Amino acid sequence: MTRKVRVGLLGCGVVGTGIVRLLHDNARTIEGRLGAPIEIVGIAVRDLSKPRDAIVSAPLVTEDAMSVATHPDVDVVVEVMGGLHPAGELVKAALDLGKHVVTANKALLAEEGDALLETAEQKKVDLYFEAAVAGGIPIIRVLREGLASDRIVALRGIVNGTSNYVLSRMQHEGLDFADVLKDAQRLGYAEADPTLDVGGGDAAHKLAILATLAYGARVHPREILKEGIDTVGAVDMRYAERFGFVIKPLAIARPVPWGREEALDLRVHPALVSKSSVLASIGGALNAVFVEGAMLGPCLMSGPGAGALPTAMSVVSDIVDVGRNMLVDSHARVPTRAFRGESLQTMRVRPSAEHRCRWYLRFSVADQAGVLARIAGVLGGFDVSIEQMVQEGGRGGSSVPATLVMLTHEAREGDVREALSEIARLAYCHEAPRALRVEEDA
């Protein structure tokens, strides 16, 4: 029985420093729960000369990350550097040596998780990653253990805090995307290069992980339909509101019938959700995951999706969990991917063209007689029928373009796309039509 859990920390930025702080401040509570102390034995940083919080013990710090990842005294390697390299090589080296790993690195897990998790399973060591999805919300544990007896019927989440922050401010202040983004960068809610966040890439990484845990399916982020929030305008917020909706950045996974088999519907995009829905009430940079179990029904978890301390909290809870496994020698007690290796499925991802939903469509068109009839005609030709419509701007024959906003009845995504590309080619269409999905059960 090991009487201490010895940690090697890779990365000591805000999250790493938060981990050191938490292990210090909550040492007594943690030992009371775990039954053994957690001790940091090495800390790898990129640049030794950078000034650090006094809580980070200088003699432990080194630039040689591999020496920390492979140190014989280290039981658990904690990786909070981010990025694929050298994080991937370090994690692999640690696992190969039979060390347990706790990581907050969703990109690494989404891109190379399969191979790393298989190595962990072969070596019978733990690879935990609660902090990789939805920061402080313990969604990984809930999917892997709390709902272990249920079948997940649908999973809908707001898992990118930056996108939620930007859309929330657009909603409440009537501002346009670019203005809010600039402000968000100034305030530290968005990175200098915001592409991964506002483009949906980060949410797709997280959704790939969640789908694996919920369905036992191997999913790669490139199989996920991905649309960013950068095409949402202040004007769309306003019209959505008029129809009784707000626009939220969603990540969705659900099993759907497809031909004779069951496939996964996987999507990351901004969507219209009813003003009265729970996800509509998740504002600011908060994250939320809404899980619907066949037996459970709907269950919501919301909380801080990022931030140094919430993320550090999740990482250290994982260290406690690994420590508990060390103390009673129960590694691999819970399968890392929620399902045991032999039960993992290769579920297919349904082509996004097959998705059916109501659509919000916005057209900017010349203010001429017959335009509406023509657009409605094209839509109708593709089986897309209009439920509600608002026409604004222009004054009958003026040169100012008119705005045409529609809510359709349920229509197939492939049909909508074809109709829109035909409409976009019409001479009186001033800009590419905008299309957003309505998510009914959010």
Add this chain to the structure above:
Amino acid sequence: MTRKVRVGLLGCGVVGTGIVRLLHDNARTIEGRLGAPIEIVGIAVRDLSKPRDAIVSAPLVTEDAMSVATHPDVDVVVEVMGGLHPAGELVKAALDLGKHVVTANKALLAEEGDALLETAEQKKVDLYFEAAVAGGIPIIRVLREGLASDRIVALRGIVNGTSNYVLSRMQHEGLDFADVLKDAQRLGYAEADPTLDVGGGDAAHKLAILATLAYGARVHPREILKEGIDTVGAVDMRYAERFGFVIKPLAIARPVPWGREEALDLRVHPALVSKSSVLASIGGALNAVFVEGAMLGPCLMSGPGAGALPTAMSVVSDIVDVGRNMLVDSHARVPTRAFRGESLQTMRVRPSAEHRCRWYLRFSVADQAGVLARIAGVLGGFDVSIEQMVQEGGRGGSSVPATLVMLTHEAREGDVREALSEIARLAYCHEAPRALRVEEDA
């Protein structure tokens, strides 16, 4: 290594039948996660002659509950009978024989949990009870594992679905307590004897369990301040709304400084919460628990707090957890009370008189000159100062009583109680003053 998890089921009402159904319907998913099948080997019922769902295999059913609880083939005893007797004796007998127990019985846990959990710890067997608090919401697991690294700063929940259902309908339909309760009984949302639910007893049971897990403190329900929702009138809903609040049935646990030590503030009562707060949005019979971690910040979980299937889901997830422990022999890996026995504290409960908050006060008084001045005078004499006031009804000297509603500044509970009992003795006070607390951080 056991290759099967064999269950003895005590009780086969709606929850018990739900468990049988779930184990049947989700057998493949569960085995994929657990790595072994779960098999029911005996089912104890009160009355053999009662008709049952066809899924309940007749040859397994018996009226001899003790024979199921102590059967040599049973690995896990699942108790869903409810009540203290004979459930307590059966659980104790099973634990004494080294069997694991999963129970949904909050009354048993709150009243006799300490002794039962100690027996489980001595015998090194598992005693799990996720379904006992907030039905399908995996709050026990989250407190015990997900937030194992954090210190819980406050825990606020809606943990009695019946009370939430009744108050929500009063709020939305303007009805009085008695009318909604009658309807709730008719619809199955309230028991024939609703005392335990609407009187706060059930919530106090659950809060005692949550406080133990969050703070490692031994708490008995009788130490918890308890007020039912039966004193809330439609008129209070209306005035609360006017001040920007809704009234919700809360259960609250938080550590507070008291003299030189830290004590627990434990309360179950209806409270005014801001309309824009998260708990205000938890409607119907839903439950929610709002946990605030020192590092995590605020985190909300909401979902169905009762119902056969959500409760069965939680019970079976516990069976899966116990099964995982069986397969790798890791019982007692996680301390049942979240903290290891030697770390459990005997935290004192702070006397409720010491609580400070804003108050909602309603007086029904004779419509005479000087009444308001007199009431304000008594309040002032006890250091209770008025922030907002509304006076209605009566027409200056008429015989119709006037209603006086106030929102106070923060005041000490003991002072408020003394002031109110003095006011209640005034001749022109028509009925006992009503007082409700304002909960600011809900």
